[in-house]
Amino acid sequence: TQAPEPPNAEWRSRLCTLRAALAPPYSNRVEFPFQALSIIATPDSSIIISIRIILIRHAESRHSIEKIIAVRSACPGLTERGFAQANTLAQRLQATGELDGASHLLCSPALRARQTAEAIAPILGLPSCIDDQLIEQDTGDAEGQTQAEYDALYGSFIPHREPTRP
Numbered sequence: 001t002q003a004p005e006p007p008n009a010e011w012r013s014r015l016c017t018l019r020a021a022l023a024p025p026y027s028n029r030v031e032f033p034f035q036a037l038s039i040i041a042t043p044d045s046s047i048i049i050s051i052r053i054i055l056i057r058h059a060e061s062r063h064s065i066e067k068i069i070a071v072r073s074a075c076p077g078l079t080e081r082g083f084a085q086a087n088t089l090a091q092r093l094q095a096t097g098e099l100d101g102a103s104h105l106l107c108s109p110a111l112r113a114r115q116t117a118e119a120i121a122p123i124l125g126l127p128s129c130i131d132d133q134l135i136e137q138d139t140g141d142a143e144g145q146t147q148a149e150y151d152a153l154y155g156s157f158i159p160h161r162e163p164t165r166p
Contacts, residue, residue, distance in 0.1 A: 054099065056120070059085035061112035067147040071135055074144030075111040082112070086119035094123040102126065108134035 059082035063070040070076065078086065093099050099120075105128045107117035117128035142150050150157070 058112040058116040069139050069142045069145050071139045077111040078115045086116045090119045090123050099124055106131045
């Protein structure tokens with residue numbers, strides 16, 4: 001959608017403020033695409049913004065099957081079934097055109113997320129951009145341990161039951 005011509009200086013100022021608010025997470029890596037925004041100026045000079053964001057969870061991964069705590073470097077990647085799932089998703093997205101017009105493909109640095117994004121990237125015609133800010137948690141010294149090893153060292157822990165536990 002093309003942005004309408006700004007009706008006045010106040011509108012331009014609001015738009016610049018909005019773009020500044022949206023850009024910081026990607027300012028050093030990705031220029032936030034103005035074209036991805038639907039911007040409408042209303043008669044009272046307020047602005048209505050619409051951004052389409054689609055979240056795709058990684059396909060089946062070995063860390064889940066093997067019960068390994070792996071967010072960063074210890075991630076062993078997708079299983080064979082996971083690769084098949086990622087490729088099936090890519091084929092569906094291509095057939096349906098659900099992501100036509102996508103301007104960016106961001107993924108976390110976890111190998112499972114990168115491999116899923118790499119299956120989707122060719123159908124979008126976009127490279128996948130790794131973004132460290134997409135890591136859901138920092139597992140610290142637990143990275144690479146099995147759940148059994150973690151439990152033996154630190155005691156059983158279920159994150160959603162004790163979200164503030166160190």
